Amino acid sequence: MSTVYHPTVARLTYRALLGRRRAMILFALPLLLIVISVAVRMLTGADDSTAREVLSGFALATMVPLIGVIAGTGAIGPEIDDGSIAYLLAKPVKRPTIILTKLLVAMLVSVGFAAIPTFAAGLILDGNSQHLAVGFAVAAAVASIAYSAIFLLLGVVTRHAVVAGLVYALVWESLIGNLVPGARALSVQQWALALASKVADGGAVSSDVGLPLAVVLLVGVTLVATWFAGRRLRSLTLAGEE
Amino acid sequence: MPPEPTAAVAAATAPADNSRIHDIGYRHYDGTRLDRSYIRRSLFTQSLRGAYGLGRSAKSKVLPMILFAVMCLPAGIIDAVTVYTHMTKLPLEYTRYALYLQAVIGLFLAAQAPQSVSRDLRFKTVSLYFSRPMERIDYVIAKYGAMAAALFILTAAPLVILYAGALLAKLDFATQTAGFGKGLLAAALLSLLFGGIGLVLAALTPRRGFGVAAVIAAFTISYGAVTSVQGVAYQQGDHAAIGWLGLFSPVTLIDGVQTWWLGARSAFVGNYGPPNAVAGTLYLLVVLGLIAGSFALLMRRYRKVGLG
Amino acid sequence: MTTVTIDNVSRWFGNVVAVNDVTMTIGPGVTGLLGPNGAGKSTLINMMGGFLAPSTGSVTLDGQTIWRNEQAYRHIGIVPERESMYDFLTGAEFVLANAELHGLPDPGAAARKALATVEMEYAQGRRIDTYSKGMRQRVKMASALVHEPSVLLLDEPFNGMDPRQRLQLMDLLRQMGADGRTVLFSSHILEEVEQLAHHIEVIVAGRHAASGDFRKIRRLMTDRPHRYLVRSSDDRALAAALIADGSTTGLELGVEAGRSALRIQAVDFARFTELLPRVAREHGIRLYEVSPSDESLESVFSYLVAA
Amino acid sequence: MTVIETESLTKRYPRVTALDRLTVGIQPGVTGLVGANGAGKSTLIKILLGLSPATEGTAAVLGLDVATEGPRIRALVGYMPEHDCLPPDVSATEFVVHMARMAGLPATAARERTADTLRHVGLYEERYRPIGGYSTGMKQRVKLAQALVHDPKLVLLDEPTNGLDPVGRDEMLALIRRVHIDFGISVLVTSHLLGELERTSDQIVVIDGGKLLRASSTTDFTQATASLAVEVTDTDQHPDGTRAALDAFTVAGLTVHADGHLLLVDIADESTYDTVRDAVAALGLGLIRMEQRRHRIAEIFKSNQDKEGGSRDAA
Structure with missing residues (x-):
C-alpha cells in the first residue's frame, strides 16, 4: 500500500469537506469574487490598477486565507472533535499516510476553490493583460498550499482551529499586514506575491519580500507544518471521557 | 423561607411547650402561575442582562463592558473638546457616531449573539424552554428583542453623552434635539438590523466559535467588498453607482437610510448617498425586509429544533 | 491472536x-x-x-x-x-x-x-x-x-x-x-x-x-454473610432446626409481602446450603421458596464498590 | 382520574408512521413506557406536550386536550429529556430558578421552590457550583429538579437512568418512586431496561411499531409461572452439581430442563417441592436457590423476536 496516499481516506475527506454546511462558504466566496469582478469590470472596463486592487485586496488577502481555513481545518478538525477519527486510526494504515492524504485533499480543494476563481476573476477584470491573471492565480495556488498545511496543523492541534484560523486570516493577513509593514515579512500572502511577481513579469505584481526568501519560507512552513501535524496525529490520544 | 404562621401562633400561645418537629417534606405550590407575557419578559430580561455579562461569571462581563466603555469614551472626549473650545456645533454628527465605531458594534454582536442563542442550542437547553408554557414565538421575540435592546444601549448611550455635552456647551437646543432624535432613530434601526442578522447567523450553528466567526466574516467581508467596489466607482466618477452599491452590506444600508430619510451626511466615499428617491426607498425597504426576514428565519429555525 | x-x-x-x-x-x-x-x-x-x-x-x-x-x-x-x-x-x-x-x-x-x-x-x-x-x-x-x-x-x-x-x-x-x-x-x-x-x-x-x-x-467474600429468604410449611420449626448449627447467625421470623417468611444470615455458605434441604427433609418441612437476596451480580458489584 | 388518555392517536411522517391508532389510558402512579x-x-x-399535532385521533393530558391547550398542559407537566440539556457555566441554583420562572413562577416563588426542590432531589453543597463540574448522577438530579420545580401534576421522564452506574441507577429509581409516593406527582418514565421498570412502575405500557403491544399493571406482567428455578452447588463428590441434580430430578419423574446454571422444573403439584428437596438432600448438594419463576416483560419481545415487526398481530 502506498505510504503517502490512501484513496479511501481521500474519499472520506472530500465528502467531509464538500458534504457539509460549511462547504457553502467554499462556494460563496469565489462566487462573490466573480460578482465583484463583473461589477468592477462593468464600471471601469479593463484596467490594470483596479484589477490589481481587487485581486490583491479581496482575492488574495481575504478569500484565499478563508478558503484555506475551511479546507485545512475542515479536512481533519471535525473528525478529531467528534471522535470519529477513531475509525481511521483503528486501521492498519500509517498515521503519516492519513495526514498526507488529508493534506493533499485540502490542497486540491483550496487550489480549486481559490486559485481557479482568482484566475477567472483576473481574466474578467483585465482581459488585456493575462500576466496579471496568471500571476495572481499562481500566488493564490501557492498560498493555498501553504495555508492548507498550516491550517491542517491547527486542526490537529486545537479544537478552536476555525476561530484561530479566522483571526489569522482576517486580523494578521488583512489588518496587521496593511498597518505594520514589518509584519508583511511574516505573511504567506506576501511570500506568494513574491512568487507571483516573478511569474507575471513586467512589474504587474509586487511584493515586500524577496523571491529567494519567499520560496524558502513557503516551502519551509509547508513542510514543517506537515511534519508536525503527522507527529501530533501519531501521538494523538483519544480520551473517551469528555 | 417564610415562617410557618401556624407554628408561630402555636409557639406564642403555648410557651411552655415549644419543642416540635416541622414538616420539611415536599410542599405543593398553589401560588400564582403567570402567563406567557411574564415568561417572555423574564427571558428578555435575562438575555439582555446576559448580553452584558450580568448574572453570569465575572469573566463574561469583561468583553461587553470593555466594548461598552470603548463605545462611550470618544463621546466623552468630544464633549470635553466641545465644551472647552467653545465650539458652535459638535465636531461629529449624532448619526455618524455608530458608523465610525462600527467595528466595536460588530465585535459586540459577534461575541454576544452566539452566546445568546448558540449556547441554548449547543447544550440543548431549548428543549427545556419549549416544554414550558411559552411558545416558539415568545422565545424568538425575547431573544431578538434582547439582542436589539443590548445593541441599542450600546449605540444610544454615547449619543446621550454627546447630547448632554451639547447642552452643557449651550449649543442650539432645537438643532441638537433634532439631531439627537435622528441619531436615536438610526440607532434603533441599526440595532434591529444588526441584531437580526447576528442572531440568524449565530443560530445556524451550535458551535459558539463558528457563530462568532460567521458574524465577523459576514460583516467585514460584505463591508470590505462594498467599500472597495465603491472606491473603484469613485475613481471612475460613477457617483450613482456608489449610492447603489451601499445596498449590499448592513453598515452601508443604515448609512443610506439615514442619509436619505434623516438628512444625515453620508459616510460613503465622496459623501455620495442614495442617488434618487427610488434608491432611498429601496434602502428603507431592504432594511425593513431584512429585519422581518431575520425574524421569519429565526422562527423557522426553531420550528425544526423542537424537543430535539 | x-x-x-x-x-x-x-x-x-x-x-x-x-x-x-x-x-x-x-x-x-x-x-x-x-x-x-x-x-x-x-x-x-x-x-x-x-x-x-x-x-x-x-x-x-x-x-x-x-x-x-x-x-x-x-x-x-x-x-x-x-x-x-x-x-x-x-x-x-x-x-x-x-x-x-x-x-x-x-x-x-x-x-x-x-x-x-x-x-x-x-x-x-x-x-x-x-x-x-x-x-x-x-x-x-x-x-x-x-x-x-x-x-x-x-x-x-x-x-x-x-x-x-x-x-x-x-x-x-x-x-x-x-x-x-x-x-x-x-x-x-x-x-x-x-x-x-x-x-x-x-x-x-x-x-x-x-x-x-x-x-x-x-463465595470468596467470606466476610459478608449470605442473606436468605425462606418460605416453608413450618418456618418456626425450620428455624429451630437450623439454629442448632453454627452456619447461621441471624434467624428472623417475619412477614414478607403478606406471607410469613424466615430470614436467615448464613456465615458458612457451603455448609448452610447443604444443611437446609437435609434438615427440611428430616423434619418433614416442605420448602416453598429459597431465595438468596444478595447473590446477584448487583449485590456482588455493590459489595466490591463499597469495599 | 386518568392522567393521560389517547384515542386512536396517529402520527404519520412522510416516511414513517410513528404512532398508529394508539389508544391507551394511563392512571395516576408510576407508569413505565417501553418502546423500540x-x-x-x-x-x-411531543404530542402530549402539545408541541406537535397528531395526524389523527385525540389525546388528553390531565383532562386537557393536547390540540388546543398545549400551554396549559405544559404549565402542569414537567419534562426531563433524555439528552443533556444543562449549560455547564451556571450553578444548579441559578439554572433551576431561571427554569422555574420560565414555567411562570414569580421570582420569589421560583427561588424558594428551587431551594426546596434541589434538596428533595439530593443536591446540597454542590448546588452553588457550576454544573459543568457535576458527575452524571448529579446532572441527572438537576434535570429532574427543573422538571419538578413548578410542582407539576405529572412528570415525563425520558430515560432518566441513562448513563448512570449501578449505584446511581438505584438512587434515581428510588427518587422516581418518591416523586410519586411522597410528592404525589404522577410519573411517566421511559426506559429500555425492562428490569428496572419492573422494579419501579405500577403499570407498564409497551409500544411497538407505533402500536400498543400491551398495557397493564406490572403485577400482571410479572405473574408467577408454573416453573421452579433451582440452583445447586458443586461438591467434591459431584463436581458438576447441576448435571447431577438434573439427572436425579429426571429420575424422580420431574419435567426439567437446564438454563445455564439454573434448572427449570415444571411444578406438577405441591409434591414437586418435596421431590426437589429430597433429591438435592440425597445428593448432598447445597441448595442455593429454589424460587417460582416470574414472567418478565422481556418475554413479549423474545416471543416476537423472530417475526418481522412482530407487533402486527398483537395490539
Whole structure:
C-alpha cells in the first residue's frame, strides 16, 4: 500500500469537506469574487490598477486565507472533535499516510476553490493583460498550499482551529499586514506575491519580500507544518471521557 | 423561607411547650402561575442582562463592558473638546457616531449573539424552554428583542453623552434635539438590523466559535467588498453607482437610510448617498425586509429544533 | 491472536490516576468490564484499543505491543463509546470504507456480510445522520466486524438500544464468544452482564477489584454473610432446626409481602446450603421458596464498590 | 382520574408512521413506557406536550386536550429529556430558578421552590457550583429538579437512568418512586431496561411499531409461572452439581430442563417441592436457590423476536 496516499481516506475527506454546511462558504466566496469582478469590470472596463486592487485586496488577502481555513481545518478538525477519527486510526494504515492524504485533499480543494476563481476573476477584470491573471492565480495556488498545511496543523492541534484560523486570516493577513509593514515579512500572502511577481513579469505584481526568501519560507512552513501535524496525529490520544 | 404562621401562633400561645418537629417534606405550590407575557419578559430580561455579562461569571462581563466603555469614551472626549473650545456645533454628527465605531458594534454582536442563542442550542437547553408554557414565538421575540435592546444601549448611550455635552456647551437646543432624535432613530434601526442578522447567523450553528466567526466574516467581508467596489466607482466618477452599491452590506444600508430619510451626511466615499428617491426607498425597504426576514428565519429555525 | 494482556498498567492524566497498576488477561469468550462511572473503564479500553499509551506497564496482544502498532488492528475490532461517525455517509458506504481501510481483498463482500450480521441491510442506503441510536450502534458493530477480528472491544455497546436490539446484540456477542473470539464489553446494566458474560473484570477507582465468575467471587467474600429468604410449611420449626448449627447467625421470623417468611444470615455458605434441604427433609418441612437476596451480580458489584 | 388518555392517536411522517391508532389510558402512579427505538416514544411525548399535532385521533393530558391547550398542559407537566440539556457555566441554583420562572413562577416563588426542590432531589453543597463540574448522577438530579420545580401534576421522564452506574441507577429509581409516593406527582418514565421498570412502575405500557403491544399493571406482567428455578452447588463428590441434580430430578419423574446454571422444573403439584428437596438432600448438594419463576416483560419481545415487526398481530 502506498505510504503517502490512501484513496479511501481521500474519499472520506472530500465528502467531509464538500458534504457539509460549511462547504457553502467554499462556494460563496469565489462566487462573490466573480460578482465583484463583473461589477468592477462593468464600471471601469479593463484596467490594470483596479484589477490589481481587487485581486490583491479581496482575492488574495481575504478569500484565499478563508478558503484555506475551511479546507485545512475542515479536512481533519471535525473528525478529531467528534471522535470519529477513531475509525481511521483503528486501521492498519500509517498515521503519516492519513495526514498526507488529508493534506493533499485540502490542497486540491483550496487550489480549486481559490486559485481557479482568482484566475477567472483576473481574466474578467483585465482581459488585456493575462500576466496579471496568471500571476495572481499562481500566488493564490501557492498560498493555498501553504495555508492548507498550516491550517491542517491547527486542526490537529486545537479544537478552536476555525476561530484561530479566522483571526489569522482576517486580523494578521488583512489588518496587521496593511498597518505594520514589518509584519508583511511574516505573511504567506506576501511570500506568494513574491512568487507571483516573478511569474507575471513586467512589474504587474509586487511584493515586500524577496523571491529567494519567499520560496524558502513557503516551502519551509509547508513542510514543517506537515511534519508536525503527522507527529501530533501519531501521538494523538483519544480520551473517551469528555 | 417564610415562617410557618401556624407554628408561630402555636409557639406564642403555648410557651411552655415549644419543642416540635416541622414538616420539611415536599410542599405543593398553589401560588400564582403567570402567563406567557411574564415568561417572555423574564427571558428578555435575562438575555439582555446576559448580553452584558450580568448574572453570569465575572469573566463574561469583561468583553461587553470593555466594548461598552470603548463605545462611550470618544463621546466623552468630544464633549470635553466641545465644551472647552467653545465650539458652535459638535465636531461629529449624532448619526455618524455608530458608523465610525462600527467595528466595536460588530465585535459586540459577534461575541454576544452566539452566546445568546448558540449556547441554548449547543447544550440543548431549548428543549427545556419549549416544554414550558411559552411558545416558539415568545422565545424568538425575547431573544431578538434582547439582542436589539443590548445593541441599542450600546449605540444610544454615547449619543446621550454627546447630547448632554451639547447642552452643557449651550449649543442650539432645537438643532441638537433634532439631531439627537435622528441619531436615536438610526440607532434603533441599526440595532434591529444588526441584531437580526447576528442572531440568524449565530443560530445556524451550535458551535459558539463558528457563530462568532460567521458574524465577523459576514460583516467585514460584505463591508470590505462594498467599500472597495465603491472606491473603484469613485475613481471612475460613477457617483450613482456608489449610492447603489451601499445596498449590499448592513453598515452601508443604515448609512443610506439615514442619509436619505434623516438628512444625515453620508459616510460613503465622496459623501455620495442614495442617488434618487427610488434608491432611498429601496434602502428603507431592504432594511425593513431584512429585519422581518431575520425574524421569519429565526422562527423557522426553531420550528425544526423542537424537543430535539 | 486472541489474548490481550495488561501487565502492571497505570495511566495518569496529570495528577489524576485513571488506571492504577492493573494486571489482567482477557482471553477467548465474552468478558464483561464493570465499574462505577469514572472508574477507568474507558481508559482501559482505550489502551487496549491503542488509542492511549499506558503511563507505565504494557498492553499487548499475544505478545505484541498495541500502542503505535497499526498492524494490531488487523486483529482488533473496536466499537467506540462516542456516537459520532461519518454521519454524511450511508451505512453501506461507511462499512465499505472501513473494509477498504483494512485493505481487505474484497471489501464489498466483507461489508455486505458485516451489515447482514447486524441485520442492517434494510437501512444501509440511508445516511447515518437519519439513524436512531440503536441503528448507529449496529452500524458501528458492522464496521468493527468487517475484517472478522479475533478481538472485539466494545465500550458501552448497549447504550441507547431498545429491548429488542439488546436481545439481538446479546445473541450476536454470545455467538462471537462461542466462536472463540475474545469479546470484551463494558456496561452498567448488570442484569445484561449477568446474562451474557461468564467472566467479569471489575474496576473500582482505577484498581482491579475482582475478576472471574461473579458467583465464585461472591463465595470468596467470606466476610459478608449470605442473606436468605425462606418460605416453608413450618418456618418456626425450620428455624429451630437450623439454629442448632453454627452456619447461621441471624434467624428472623417475619412477614414478607403478606406471607410469613424466615430470614436467615448464613456465615458458612457451603455448609448452610447443604444443611437446609437435609434438615427440611428430616423434619418433614416442605420448602416453598429459597431465595438468596444478595447473590446477584448487583449485590456482588455493590459489595466490591463499597469495599 | 386518568392522567393521560389517547384515542386512536396517529402520527404519520412522510416516511414513517410513528404512532398508529394508539389508544391507551394511563392512571395516576408510576407508569413505565417501553418502546423500540423509533417506535414513537419521542413523538408521543411531543404530542402530549402539545408541541406537535397528531395526524389523527385525540389525546388528553390531565383532562386537557393536547390540540388546543398545549400551554396549559405544559404549565402542569414537567419534562426531563433524555439528552443533556444543562449549560455547564451556571450553578444548579441559578439554572433551576431561571427554569422555574420560565414555567411562570414569580421570582420569589421560583427561588424558594428551587431551594426546596434541589434538596428533595439530593443536591446540597454542590448546588452553588457550576454544573459543568457535576458527575452524571448529579446532572441527572438537576434535570429532574427543573422538571419538578413548578410542582407539576405529572412528570415525563425520558430515560432518566441513562448513563448512570449501578449505584446511581438505584438512587434515581428510588427518587422516581418518591416523586410519586411522597410528592404525589404522577410519573411517566421511559426506559429500555425492562428490569428496572419492573422494579419501579405500577403499570407498564409497551409500544411497538407505533402500536400498543400491551398495557397493564406490572403485577400482571410479572405473574408467577408454573416453573421452579433451582440452583445447586458443586461438591467434591459431584463436581458438576447441576448435571447431577438434573439427572436425579429426571429420575424422580420431574419435567426439567437446564438454563445455564439454573434448572427449570415444571411444578406438577405441591409434591414437586418435596421431590426437589429430597433429591438435592440425597445428593448432598447445597441448595442455593429454589424460587417460582416470574414472567418478565422481556418475554413479549423474545416471543416476537423472530417475526418481522412482530407487533402486527398483537395490539
